[in-house]
Amino acid sequence: NAGVTQTPKFQVLKTGQSMTLQCAQDMNHNSMYWYRQDPGMGLRLIYYSASEGTTDKGEVPNGYNVSRLNKREFSLRLESAAPSQTSVYFCASSEWTGRNTEAFFGQGTRLTVV
Amino acid sequence: AQSVTQLGSHVSVSEGALVLLRCNYSSSVPPYLFWYVQYPNQGLQLLLKYTSAATLVKGINGFEAEFKKSETSFHLTKPSAHMSDAAEYFCAVSELRQLTFGSGTQLTVLP
Numbered sequence: 774n775a776g777v778t779q780t781p782k783f784q785v786l787k788t789g790q791s792m793t794l795q796c797a798q799d800m801n802h803n804s805m806y807w808y809r810q811d812p813g814m815g816l817r818l819i820y821y822s823a824s825e826g827t828t829d830k831g832e833v834p835n836g837y838n839v840s841r842l843n844k845r846e847f848s849l850r851l852e853s854a855a856p857s858q859t860s861v862y863f864c865a866s867s868e869w870t871g872r873n874t875e876a877f878f879g880q881g882t883r884l885t886v887v
Numbered sequence: 888a889q890s891v892t893q894l895g896s897h898v899s900v901s902e903g904a905l906v907l908l909r910c911n912y913s914s915s916v917p918p919y920l921f922w923y924v925q926y927p928n929q930g931l932q933l934l935l936k937y938t939s940a941a942t943l944v945k946g947i948n949g950f951e952a953e954f955k956k957s958e959t960s961f962h963l964t965k966p967s968a969h970m971s972d973a974a975e976y977f978c979a980v981s982e983l984r985q986l987t988f989g990s991g992t993q994l995t996v997l998p
Contacts, residue, residue, distance in 0.1 A: 869984055
């Protein structure tokens with residue numbers, strides 16, 4: 774049972790390069806999320822998708838775009854990478870039924886921008 | 888907006904000692920609270936969640952947390968630490984369709 778799968782696991786980019794982080798879930802969840810994790814700051818929400826066809830900004834959306842390709846897949850794109858985007862990125866999914874719904878996380882993508 | 892604050896970014900305990908990780912919340916409505924654990928180079932895994940059914944919540948791996956409205960707290964405890972408990976722990980609160988996380992507490996277990 775794969776759960777939430779993120780690719781790639783590691784990536785090094787040069788400033789100004791672009792890339793797309795991929796995320797897929799096999800739990801038939803309706804909601805998907807992208808977080809970034811930085812030391813001492815916990816996880817901060819970048820974007821989320823409440824359901825297929827919808828996306829909304831989270832706490833730190835600047836410099837990112839997302840696509841909810843279908844119910845399974847939710848990608849995060851960096852159009853012009855900056856060193857401030859060096860972070861660990863986590864994708865998560867949930868079957869939102871109310872505020873007591875937990876999220877399930879992928880293993881993360883460690884991104885370094887030089 | 889709801890938020891959680893974790894007191895202590897690093898906690899060290901000896902193997903076999905009590906583990907206490909602190910979380911305080913701020914919410915204008917009854918909160919839904921979660922504790923997650925992150926082992927090195929892994930994603931987050933749910934330890935337990937509070938959903939108002941009971942104030943003492945039991946989770947996996949022997950952890951439990953008690954919701955105290957008067958103290959706006961949801962502290963995580965385990966009676967006896969094991970080496971395998973070394974990890975980072977995050978408290979989170981649910982709002983709208985999002986989880987808002989605290990800054991995390993790194994737990995070190997000393998032999």
